[in-house]
Amino acid sequence: MSSSSAPVVVLGVTGSIAAHRAIDLTSLLARQGIDVRVVLTADAQRFVTPVAFQTLSRHPVVTDLFQALDGWRPAHIALAEAAQLLLVAPASAHTLGRLALGLADDALSCVALALRPETRVLLAPAMNTRMWLHPATQAHVATLRARGTEFIGPEEGVLACGHEGPGRLWPVDRIAARALELLGSA
Numbered sequence: 001m002s003s004s005s006a007p008v009v010v011l012g013v014t015g016s017i018a019a020h021r022a023i024d025l026t027s028l029l030a031r032q033g034i035d036v037r038v039v040l041t042a043d044a045q046r047f048v049t050p051v052a053f054q055t056l057s058r059h060p061v062v063t064d065l066f067q068a069l070d071g072w073r074p075a076h077i078a079l080a081e082a083a084q085l086l087l088v089a090p091a092s093a094h095t096l097g098r099l100a101l102g103l104a105d106d107a108l109s110c111v112a113l114a115l116r117p118e119t120r121v122l123l124a125p126a127m128n129t130r131m132w133l134h135p136a137t138q139a140h141v142a143t144l145r146a147r148g149t150e151f152i153g154p155e156e157g158v159l160a161c162g163h164e165g166p167g168r169l170w171p172v173d174r175i176a177a178r179a180l181e182l183l184g185s186a
């Protein structure tokens with residue numbers, strides 16, 4: 001899967017209004033020599049298209065679980081085996097639930113389940129404040145943290161929906177910096 005010895009980051013992008021900021025994140029990581037493999041959920045594709053990600057990462061983008069990426073191998077298995085880090089930014093409430101429950105109904109959730117045990121997972125949530133503070137979301141966060149998943153953000157501020165409070169995506173330069181630290185490349 002990887003054509004070089006560069007660290008591989010699988011970047012999952014979900015259906016959040018902040019999805020466009022993952023384009024800069026892709027660029028930041030790629031400029032640091034990271035092999036970035038982007039997976040867009042179906043609803044992420046309502047906010048952003050694969051073109052910018054594929055150009056900046058210089059790799060095809062996974063948009064569908066049933067898409068072939070690497071010959072005969074399902075894309076989600078090839079990506080899960082190659083990944084040194086799974087980074088989801090922005091991570092929606094729905095995807096947090098999927099990951100906490102171990103659901104496997106799309107490419108991103110299948111990658112997450114098929115990761116090698118030593119692969120680090122870094123999630124950068126972004127959502128409406130009430131969605132973030134809802135006990136269901138917080139229970140999913142606690143479940144994931146207990147499994148060793150790391151969270152970065154969300155930060156407080158004025159949200160796109162007009163609410164003020166926690167829910168904004170953490171600044172992408174700081175997400176990239178933490179990803180590099182986890183890879184030992186900082």
Ligand SMILES: Cc1cc2nc3c(=O)[nH]c(=O)nc-3n(C[C@H](O)[C@H](O)[C@H](O)COP(=O)(O)O)c2cc1C
Pocket residue numbers: 013014015016017018041042043044091092093094095096126127128131
């Ligand atoms: C305009 C708009 C903005 C949204 N922004 C967010 C968001 O920032 N965070 C979030 O968790 N859900 C947000 N949603 C809802 C998600 O898109 C929805 O829950 C979706 O099913 C997430 O699917 P995914 O996790 O598979 O990408 C938004 C929906 C709309 C219509």
